[in-house]
Amino acid sequence: MTASSRPKIALVGNPNSGKSSLFNYLTGLNQKIGNFPGVTVEKKSGLTTLGDGSTAEIIDLPGIYSIYPRSLDERIVAEILLDHHAPTSPDKIVVIVDGTNLKRGFLLLTQIIDLGLPTILAMNMMDLAAKAGMSYDFVELSKKLGIPVVPINARNGIGLDELKKQLTKTIPLPQEPVFTIWKEAEAPVLAIRERLGVDNNYEAYQFLEQPQSLKFLSTPNQEVVQSIRKRFEFFPGKFQGAETIQRYSFIQDLLNAITLKVSDNTWKKNSSYIDRILLHRVGGYLIFFGILFLIFQAIFAWATVPMDFIDGFFADVSKYLAATLPRGVLSSLLAEGIIPGIGGIMIFVPQIAILFAFIAVLEETGYMARVVFLMDKIMRKFGLNGKSVVPLISGVACAIPAIMATRTIDNWKERTITILVTPLMSCSARLPVFTILIALIVPDQKAFGFFNLQGLALMGMYLLGFVAAILSAWVMKLLIRVKERSYLIMELPTYRIPKWSNVGYTILEKTKAFVLEAGKIIIAISVILWVLASYGPGDSIDRARELVLEENQNARLTEQGLEDRIAAFKLEHSYAGRIGKAIEPLIKPLGYDWKIGIALITSFAAREVFVGTMATIYSIGSVNEDDAATIKDRMRAEVNPVTGGPRFTPAVGFSLLVFYTFAMQCMSTLAVVYRETRGWKWPMIQLAYMTVLAYVSAFIVYQLLA
Amino acid sequence: MLAIGTAYIFALFKINLNKPMAHNVAEMRPGEVGIVAGFTDEHLSVKLMEMGCLPGSAIRFNFSAPFGDPVCISVSGYELSLRLEEAATISILN
Numbered sequence: 001m002t003a004s005s006r007p008k009i010a011l012v013g014n015p016n017s018g019k020s021s022l023f024n025y026l027t028g029l030n031q032k033i034g035n036f037p038g039v040t041v042e043k044k045s046g047l048t049t050l051g052d053g054s055t056a057e058i059i060d061l062p063g064i065y066s067i068y069p070r071s072l073d074e075r076i077v078a079e080i081l082l083d084h085h086a087p088t089s090p091d092k093i094v095v096i097v098d099g100t101n102l103k104r105g106f107l108l109l110t111q112i113i114d115l116g117l118p119t120i121l122a123m124n125m126m127d128l129a130a131k132a133g134m135s136y137d138f139v140e141l142s143k144k145l146g147i148p149v150v151p152i153n154a155r156n157g158i159g160l161d162e163l164k165k166q167l168t169k170t171i172p173l174p175q176e177p178v179f180t181i182w183k184e185a186e187a188p189v190l191a192i193r194e195r196l197g198v199d200n201n202y203e204a205y206q207f208l209e210q211p212q213s214l215k216f217l218s219t220p221n222q223e224v225v226q227s228i229r230k231r232f233e234f235f236p237g238k239f240q241g242a243e244t245i246q247r248y249s250f251i252q253d254l255l256n257a258i259t260l261k262v263s264d265n266t267w268k269k270n271s272s273y274i275d276r277i278l279l280h281r282v283g284g285y286l287i288f289f290g291i292l293f294l295i296f297q298a299i300f301a302w303a304t305v306p307m308d309f310i311d312g313f314f315a316d317v318s319k320y321l322a323a324t325l326p327r328g329v330l331s332s333l334l335a336e337g338i339i340p341g342i343g344g345i346m347i348f349v350p351q352i353a354i355l356f357a358f359i360a361v362l363e364e365t366g367y368m369a370r371v372v373f374l375m376d377k378i379m380r381k382f383g384l385n386g387k388s389v390v391p392l393i394s395g396v397a398c399a400i401p402a403i404m405a406t407r408t409i410d411n412w413k414e415r416t417i418t419i420l421v422t423p424l425m426s427c428s429a430r431l432p433v434f435t436i437l438i439a440l441i442v443p444d445q446k447a448f449g450f451f452n453l454q455g456l457a458l459m460g461m462y463l464l465g466f467v468a469a470i471l472s473a474w475v476m477k478l479l480i481r482v483k484e485r486s487y488l489i490m491e492l493p494t495y496r497i498p499k500w501s502n503v504g505y506t507i508l509e510k511t512k513a514f515v516l517e518a519g520k521i522i523i524a525i526s527v528i529l530w531v532l533a534s535y536g537p538g539d540s541i542d543r544a545r546e547l548v549l550e551e552n553q554n555a556r557l558t559e560q561g562l563e564d565r566i567a568a569f570k571l572e573h574s575y576a577g578r579i580g581k582a583i584e585p586l587i588k589p590l591g592y593d594w595k596i597g598i599a600l601i602t603s604f605a606a607r608e609v610f611v612g613t614m615a616t617i618y619s620i621g622s623v624n625e626d627d628a629a630t631i632k633d634r635m636r637a638e639v640n641p642v643t644g645g646p647r648f649t650p651a652v653g654f655s656l657l658v659f660y661t662f663a664m665q666c667m668s669t670l671a672v673v674y675r676e677t678r679g680w681k682w683p684m685i686q687l688a689y690m691t692v693l694a695y696v697s698a699f700i701v702y703q704l705l706a
Numbered sequence: 707m708l709a710i711g712t713a714y715i716f717a718l719f720k721i722n723l724n725k726p727m728a729h730n731v732a733e734m735r736p737g738e739v740g741i742v743a744g745f746t747d748e749h750l751s752v753k754l755m756e757m758g759c760l761p762g763s764a765i766r767f768n769f770s771a772p773f774g775d776p777v778c779i780s781v782s783g784y785e786l787s788l789r790l791e792e793a794a795t796i797s798i799l800n
Contacts, residue, residue: 065756065757066752066756068752068756070753100783101758101782101783101784103758103760103782103783104756104757104758104782104784107756237749237752240752241748241751241752241755244752244755244756245755245761248755248760272768272769275768275769275778276769279769279771279772279778280772281772282772284772285772369787372787373771373776373778373787374771374772376771376775376776376787376789377771377773377774377775377776378773386776485749487750487753487789487792488776488787488788488789488792489750489753489754489757489786489787489788489792490786490787491757491784491785491786491787492778492785492786492787493785494785
């Protein structure tokens with residue numbers, strides 16, 4: 001069966017209705033993340049085998065409460081469901097509702113039914129509903145709605161066989177819509193249907209109601225909709241409240257007809273007991289900071305073992321290739337450009353996997369919503385949102401998944417500010433740079449007997465990044481002016497034991513996204529940098545060996561020492577070296593010379609390349625013999641020709657530390673910001689403000705200390 | 707004597723004459739229950755109703771966050787968190 005003839009089945013439901021459990025159960029490891037054509041947002045899909053042995057594509061849409069979108073996530077769903085003529089339009093829809101509380105799920109269900117797509121209702125968590133003493137008449141429900149109804153339990157897969165069987169059948173479309181369109185709207189709806197060939201009244205009504213979700217229409221067609229709206233004086237949003245009330249009154253009648261037994265406990269008890277502890281005015285914050293501490297501990301301490309292994313592995317591969325492949329441009333590109341580039345991505349995988357393991361567990365249990373609840377008031381003072389906490393925490397591992405996590409923030413301004421300041425959080429790529437610089441300029445002593453000074457300095461750098469992020473957000477709050485109102489109407493889900501397979505799938509999904517997103521760009525830049533560092537104007541690169549030998553005629557060099565000097569000579573005379581020398585006047589006020597300039601440029605692929613560049617430029621042989629000590633000793637021995645003192649004085653070191661904390665030296669992040677904000681405006685603003693911040697701060701630090 | 711007696715009874719039943727009756731959710735105290743009467747903000751009302759906060763349904767103020775904002779309410783069997791300014795748009799009967 002070809003991909004195009006495969007039926008496409010979309011999963012739609014409220015957040016926390018068990019939609020991802022169902023998706024994971026249906027597709028298993030056959031999941032992939034692609035892009036919806038047209039909308040630049042990722043699409044989660046996978047294959048499943050239906051009851052009759054045929055395969056179908058299952059599409060997991062973000063959780064929504066209604067077809068009227070408020071956040072970016074919700075808009076994606078609206079756009080996909082409204083565009084019936086697109087090849088991506090789903091053939092069938094499974095609406096999943098929380099069986100323990102049907103009202104809200106049914107609101108969405110009736111909207112989907114009215115859109116005129118074949119729909120199946122999956123009633124999830126029927127075990128919990130039964131435990132709470134509820135029972136429903138499914139036959140009556142199916143008859144009243146005119147669609148198949150399947151009770152399921154997505155946590156253990158009960159009822160999925162029946163669901164798969166139903167999906168192979170032709171699903172009848174209900175004759176009567178739930179919602180009757182207002183008299184005033186009938187004429188424009190008819191006009192839309194005639195002009196644009198829309199085959200359903202409610203779909204046409206949505207065209208009128210949602211001017212912002214019609215990106216899939218061609219510009220002339222959008223103008224047609226606009227002119228019809230004008231002609232009939234139709235104001236989007238005018239009837240939304242009345243529509244919701246009409247639907248709820250239908251739902252109330254429906255529930256009265258199908259409910260055999262109602263549950264007797266009106267207020268949920270369990271969650272409130274846990275909340276009394278987790279949301280305590282003092283204890284709540286202590287627990288939250290305790291969890292944060294545990295996460296950081298895990299990222300920095302536990303991840304080092306697999307990271308060292310990955311680092312060593314790629315170094316070995318690189319060395320092996322360099323030794324075995326015949327000398328030439330291609331093998332050099334492979335051994336010095338591509339393999340280290342891939343290694344530079346893979347090394348972050350353990351940290352990202354651990355971070356998302358924690359975040360997934362916190363989200364699965366329902367605690368994350370409480371963190372938002374705890375932090376909202378504080379974050380709002382700085383122009384952020386309670387929901388900005390997750391991106392900011394994720395930013396400590398890597399800004400790329402962190403920026404993708406901002407999609408849940410409904411308010412445009414708060415989301416943009418969160419995206420802009422997240423890269424100031426010190427990500428793991430800065431850690432190697434911090435480590436070596438701190439080792440160089442901060443004495444390895446203990447203050448007050450037990451605080452290690454170097455450790456304190458490192459913590460200070462992370463704090464500095466966080467404070468800079470918060471203060472920049474506050475400044476942006478004053479600068480960005482929009483009318484859009486900010487709100488936080490959010491569900492506090494019932495606490496649950498996490499489903500571990502869901503946690504596993506989240507880790508897999510996020511890590512994959514990072515490797516692919518960052519990977520493309522880091523490899524491309526690694527290749528470009530390799531070219532810049534291996535070639536240069538004139539013939540000095542080709543004659544490097546000759547010239548170095550000439551220079552060192554009197555020195556008695558070992559074979560290794562000679563090779564090292566040649567490597568350094570080549571780098572100095574390469575394009576990268578030229579650029580470093582060209583920008584020297586610019587970075588001199590910060591205390592840097594052209595050698596540091598080269599490192600700043602190469603850092604654009606990933607910041608940690610700084611260490612490797614330092615190693616090459618101070619000619620201590622290949623990076624792979626990496627004793628940090630040798631790089632450190634070399635850097636310490638480097639003499640500033642002007643002063644005659646050491647090159648890396650505390651002033652230069654702190655200036656560099658501050659520069660690396662604030663500077664936007666990550667192309668992958670810029671690319672993700674471009675994608676998430678759909679344009680170059682915000683990534684350029686971000687690049688500009690972070691560069692200025694880095695330059696000015698480094699300048700002040702250097703001038704004060706020098 | 708009468709004044710002390712009255713004060714004692716007021717304290718016993720937690721009656722506070724200085725505090726007016728709650729007219730909207732933002733004015734409610736933890737544990738207080740009311741009936742949703744309507745909304746004062748049309749734009750927010752749709753979102754609130756979609757989340758299960760319906761006119762005529764019972765609403766309970768559970769607790770507020772440590773700095774008094776946002777607040778947690780229960781309505782139609784759902785627990786929602788709202789900012790105070792959003793809670794103030796829900797009028798109640800009690």
